Amino acid sequence: MVTTDDGVALAVDIDDPPGPASGPRPSGLTVVLAHGYTLDSRSWTLQRSVLQEAGHRVVRWDQRGHGRSDIGEPATHTIRRLGQDLREVLDAVVPQGPVLLGGHSMGAMALMSYAGRRREHLGERLRGMALVSTSVGGLDAVRWGLGERVGAVVTRTGPDVAAELARHPGWVDRLRRHPTPLSDVAVATSSFGSRVPRSVRRLTRDMILGTDPAVVASFVPTLQQHDVADLLDTLADLPALVIVGDRDVLTPPEHSARIAARLPLAEHVMVQRAGHILMLEHPEVVSEHLARLAQRCLDPAPAPPPRQARPRHTVVDLRPGRGRRAPTPGGGG
Known part of the structure; x- marks a missing residue:
């Protein structure tokens, strides 16, 4: 348990990679995974095992009000406060070493809020970001696929x-x-x-x-008011994964396209016939791309992206006989 500065106990799971005698040598990278609204850390359970087997340390936690964590005061149920919780989890259990931040939906909103405002806290330790089925704002205009x-x-x-x-x-x-x-x-x-x-x-x-x-009710206002688009420029030098399902009715694909357009080093992945909770619906796709990003995070730090750099777009179609479309630099997603 990690207790925050306002007294909320957060349940944190820490999974170390196998030792040298029983599996891959630990990479030194810690992958920190934040779950989404009304979910909990179990939503990342399938990716956890893949990342461990690749030699990475994995940290997951239940956001305040979710899973095994304390609820806290309703006034603290904001995305910005979740970003502060992330900082306190990092200080408590990841005090050193390279870090990859990954989040789904509201969890990704929280890490963008935190990293965009407090980039100096992690500095060069922050090696990359994985943003799954999320948004930087405009959720009050989502129509849920209902017209x-x-x-x-x-x-x-x-x-x-x-x-x-x-x-x-x-x-x-x-x-x-x-x-x-x-x-x-x-x-x-x-x-x-x-x-x-x-x-x-x-x-x-x-x-x-x-x-x-x-808790469901108290988080609604912060989701509808969420807007961190202007913070993305502070993250433009990071390798990133931006992945979404083409049938996501909660954070539609255009929201991910908007994020990817501001992150020149991103891989922007569209998964066909997929909805909002990609990690459970198509775990192998998310795991593969997340593991690939983790490896990129261990490579020597890339040079600052040139002005003309654009994200790489990939479409994943899992229907029989369809396979995958080749990635296209700067192409449509």
Whole structure:
């Protein structure tokens, strides 16, 4: 447990790589992975094992209000505070050595907020960033794949619905104990763009329904007000992975394209027939690209990108017989 400066205990998992006698020699790189809204550190469990086997140390933690961590005061449920929590986790368990920061959705928003504002805290130790299914702002205009009119209503009424659920936690508790087919469909529709194993659907449902309804409600304003686009320029010299599913209705692909356009050393990956929680829907794709980025982080520091440098775009299509399209420098994603 790491206790923050405002007294919130955060549950942190630290996984060291195998020793030289039993596996790859430790690389010295620590990969720090932040989960998304209403999820917890289990959402990264499949990538953890791959990174460990590659010789990297892996740190995951449950954000305040999520998983096994304390809830804290509602006023602290902001992306900026999550960025401060990240700093305190790093100070406590990664005090030295090279670091790769990775985040999904709200977790990636928090690390962009932290790294963009406090880049000097890590300095040359920060070797790269992995940004999965996320956004630098404009979430108040997301239409959830429901069309302009219906989507606008859902966005406008969402905070009120979340607040009402927070006033009646028994509803969510009953749904948690006795899930219905409708709840499973709702989770699958918002989370995935293709069929996933039942175990993955259940894990996702358990994480979402396991989040206190009051926490769900209190984080809505910070998500709708989130805007860190101007901070990306401070991260432009870092190798990066920006990856998203083409069927992501929560942080649509154009949000990732906007991020990649500001990061010249990024690999911008679009996964076909994929939704929001890419790490669980297509774990092998995320693991492969994350491991590749980790290796880039261990290479000698790249020279500052030239003015004309542009991100590399890749499309991953997992349908039978489709394979992958070759990466294209500066091409459309």
